[in-house]
Amino acid sequence: MTVDSLTSGFNISTNLSLEIDFHDLMGFRPAEVADVLRQVGASEDNIPALIADLKDWYNGYLFHESAQERLYNSDMIMYFASHYEKRQKYPRRMLDANIATDYYKVKKIFNIQQREQEFIPILKQLTTEGVLSAEITEMFNLEKPITESDLISLLFYMGWITIKDITSGLYNFQMPNRVVRDLYYNYFIDIIEQESGLNRTVPKIQNALGELANNNNLLPFLALIKALIDKDLSFRDAQGFDERHLKMLLIPYLSLSASHFVASEPEWERGYPDILLLKRPNITTKYNFIIELKYIKLSDKDKSTENKIEKITEKVEREARTQLSNYLxxxxxxxxxNLKAWIIILVGREWQVVEEVPVV
Structure with a gap:
């Protein structure tokens, strides 16, 4: 039920959902998070580092384009605070189990009116490009077919996307934080497995990620991703597949790591590294990772000229090495x-270059 369904005469009611005066009621401001941390015993010296971590996990919500501060999810902050108060340590899992069940709510939204297959491109756009654009629907008529704007608006009202900015009169929405991204990634993995027909890849991926974390061995993980690439329906349309799609195939599976969290294109001094794998708080493991990823699309003409493919690959590898060197x-x-650096190049459907670069 939507709010406008509560009364048949909604014209005599006032919808306050998008009023800026009520914005800050929807979560905690940074100063309020600092107060909560003080109350559970965090020292003043530790609070800035704690807030920096919590910002990545729980912050990012903006419910009005003119609001001055993005909000923290209050439920998530209280979950963290209750764990921190007991032992002055991060919880083993930064995601509250109650929030984790929201995965099924997201799935139901995408399957509204039994139209999941029709709306899956919206999910793929969100996970691939990171942004959805739409007008916000203020009144819903569920007796009529739900539009894309309606679906995006429902995700916004439920807190599963949030306002990024406004351009050309349209709202641009993004995933607010790491917790919500992980929910979408889990859903995205389900879709990939449905399309590929490959089941039970998740335990195998997690084992391969453990091999990477502890032994700096990337090959088992890439072998499993190769199997998905060979089966994935969207990859069969080579014309529509590019480096961005490859990255968004890798990142949801990398996010399954129990020891690392994934950052895609963080802003650094000399650019935007493709992928970072950074150790989670309070997790004991050996390495952190930076990965430079390249994809070379092959036309039928290219496939018949092995020498040309080799020259293209060498050129792209030099570019990747230069970029990675600058980041390091x-x-x-x-x-x-303990940072480890890798170059990965996919040529067509084959990993042609998987090379570790020394970190000085």
């Missing part, structure tokens, strides 16, 4: 302990 010279990289 930054203070951003130097602050990350």
């Amino acid at each position: 010279k930054t203070d951003n990289a130097k602050r990350i302990p």
